Amino acid sequence: MLRSPFKVVGAPASNQQIHVPSHDKKIWAIGGGKGGVGKSFIISNLAISLARSGKRVVLIDLDLGSANLHTCLGCDIPKQTLSDFFSGRTPSLNSLLTQTQLSNVSFISGANDSVVAANIPIEDHNNLIKNLLALPCDHLLIDLGAGTHSTTLDYFLLANRPIIGVTPEPTSIENAYRFIKSAFYRQIKNIEAKLNLKSIVDQAMDHKNNLGIKTPSDLVYKIASLNPSMGAAFLAEIQKFQLYLIMNQVRTRNDVDTGHSVRSICNKYFGINTHYVGYLEYDNAVWQAIRKRKPLILEYPYSTLVVEFANIARKLDGDERSPQSNLLRTS
Amino acid sequence: MKDLHSQTYYELLEVDPNATQEEILKAYNRARATYGNNSPALYSLFNKEEAQELLKLIDEAYSTLSNQFKRKQYDRRNSEPQTEIVPSSSISPSATFSDDLAIPQGHDDFAIPQGHDSFSVGQSNNSGYESKGSALSNMGSTKFGKYQLDTNFEEQIKDFTDFPGPVLQKIRLYKNISLDQISDSTKISRTYLAAIERDDFKCLPAPVFVRGFIVQVAKILGLDSTKVASSFMKIMKENIPSSTNTTGA
Structure with missing residues (x-):
């Protein structure tokens, strides 16, 4: 079923930005850089937790090329996937929706889509987003692939709940930081375009060594200080960016604390207001459920993870906080 | 890390200005764990010198906030208008740390x-x-x-x-x-x-x-x-x- 239905463009749209119309959807997206940390597992079970509290949820698998959200949700590979939408064979996303065991959870699969998002023209992405926002649901949950491609980052950034999935292993933490840093610079670039601040960003970047810019937050301060009037607008924009951290496969108290440490470092190093919304304990029920191709929450309802997922979903759903980022500080 | 140096002691320890001593101690321990040599969360991001610089600031913050008298003085100073809140490495001789302060390997x-x-x-x-x-x-x-x-x-x-x-x-x-x-x-x-x-x-x-x-x-x-x-x-x-x-x- 491998097809190449896309209008492949010569170069990835790294300098082009996806357009997001104004909307009132709750969009959650999970990224994290490294593969295998449980992103699909986490987002699928968060969807089920939301659904159990009465929310209408649509999941979309944008881990194109490695999509397996359907497996985590206990469904067969759908007959129609995103390929059909991008190719124009199916103009409406509604017909791509696959129902899960829960009546208020459906998903759009990227299974068997052999190309990566990088090869999809920006117009198709914009069309996809426009259609996603029109879907009849309260929550739109996006599963992203590993890596830091600009398109992956753009989908991550369009979420109002950008979630970082990480495990306590150094490889995962390293990749998570790389992902966060990439997303942060992508966000700076987005704001730069919005506010026409390019010259300031470039100036700060060009003088990286001379100006003593060591960290992303140093860069932000430098941009703000070079042009106070525009810098204030820049800070106001960048402070809107918040991250939500979930530590997966926790085995010890130290693993739990590592999540607090990562949060603290994200605040201090990146200057990003980061919320540690919870951790998920290592549980043999996870691999057992995956081998059965069943959703963990439905297959093992008495697992402690069920409660942990519910708590995390509640925090994410109810978190309307917009605490002041330390980026606001201009001194 | 200019912005870190411009943070208040409370911001450095990530506690509320009205935090109790217990909360300050808890935050301090967490900060030490975060920026200590053995912290997995530091991996790939901060080099040793940067982490030690942060540790110095954190220790400096704690040495003041854990002492009721010093904390009151600090709060009073910071409540004055136009006063820049900058942790000073010379706040007291005792608050100056060498680069060897980080928790040594295998300290347990x-x-x-x-x-x-x-x-x-x-x-x-x-x-x-x-x-x-x-x-x-x-x-x-x-x-x-x-x-x-x-x-x-x-x-x-x-x-x-x-x-x-x-x-x-x-x-x-x-x-x-x-x-x-x-x-x-x-x-x-x-x-x-x-x-x-x-x-x-x-x-x-x-x-x-x-x-x-x-x-x-x-x-x-x-x-x-x-x-x-x-x-x-x-x-x-x-x-x-x-x-x-x-x-x-």
């Missing part, structure tokens, strides 16, 4: 050496445990690392006859030893160690236990444990009225 394996019950300042010993002359003639060392020798302060320590908590804290900070290191080494709760340094006697257990704590802390600090324990217990007795004795202050 440290144990108090046996047979060194009566270390005193200036007393030579062959354990490599107390300050001593070396190639770096102005550096002293403890089992946790090196510290900058201050001959005046060394003389002061010799002259001390009273050892209330703040004095013990001052000596500890002078020797670049963190509460975490003492706690890891002695297995005494950080809460109790902090309470000792605050002279917060109500937070401490029965005197018989406190005496044991003080003996161990004094050994770590290279002080005469008998003298320090006697002094501290006397101060404690004077400041905490027992149910059967109401003669305390």
Whole structure:
């Protein structure tokens, strides 16, 4: 079923930005850089937790090329996937929706889509987003692939709940930081375009060594200080960016604390207001459920993870906080 | 990290300005764990020097906020308009740390050496445990690392006859030893160690236990444990009225 239905463009749209119309959807997206940390597992079970509290949820698998959200949700590979939408064979996303065991959870699969998002023209992405926002649901949950491609980052950034999935292993933490840093610079670039601040960003970047810019937050301060009037607008924009951290496969108290440490470092190093919304304990029920191709929450309802997922979903759903980022500080 | 230097002590420790001592201690321990050598969360992001710089700031913040008097002074200074809130590395001699402050590798394996019950300042010993002359003639060392020798302060320590908590804290900070290191080494709760340094006697257990704590802390600090324990217990007795004795202050 491998097809190449896309209008492949010569170069990835790294300098082009996806357009997001104004909307009132709750969009959650999970990224994290490294593969295998449980992103699909986490987002699928968060969807089920939301659904159990009465929310209408649509999941979309944008881990194109490695999509397996359907497996985590206990469904067969759908007959129609995103390929059909991008190719124009199916103009409406509604017909791509696959129902899960829960009546208020459906998903759009990227299974068997052999190309990566990088090869999809920006117009198709914009069309996809426009259609996603029109879907009849309260929550739109996006599963992203590993890596830091600009398109992956753009989908991550369009979420109002950008979630970082990480495990306590150094490889995962390293990749998570790389992902966060990439997303942060992508966000700076987005704001730069919005506010026409390019010259300031470039100036700060060009003088990286001379100006003593060591960290992303140093860069932000430098941009703000070079042009106070525009810098204030820049800070106001960048402070809107918040991250939500979930530590997966926790085995010890130290693993739990590592999540607090990562949060603290994200605040201090990146200057990003980061919320540690919870951790998920290592549980043999996870691999057992995956081998059965069943959703963990439905297959093992008495697992402690069920409660942990519910708590995390509640925090994410109810978190309307917009605490002041330390980026606001201009001194 | 300019912005970090411009953060208040409360921001550095990520606590509310109205935080209790317990909350400050908890935040401090968490910050030490985050930026210590063994922290997995540091991996790939901060180099050793940057992490140590942060540790210095964090220790500086804690040394002020954990001391009621210093904290009030700091709060008063910060409440004044136009006052820039910048942690100063020279806020007190005791708040200056060397780069060796970070928690050493395998610190959990440290144990108090046996047979060194009566270390005193200036007393030579062959354990490599107390300050001593070396190639770096102005550096002293403890089992946790090196510290900058201050001959005046060394003389002061010799002259001390009273050892209330703040004095013990001052000596500890002078020797670049963190509460975490003492706690890891002695297995005494950080809460109790902090309470000792605050002279917060109500937070401490029965005197018989406190005496044991003080003996161990004094050994770590290279002080005469008998003298320090006697002094501290006397101060404690004077400041905490027992149910059967109401003669305390």
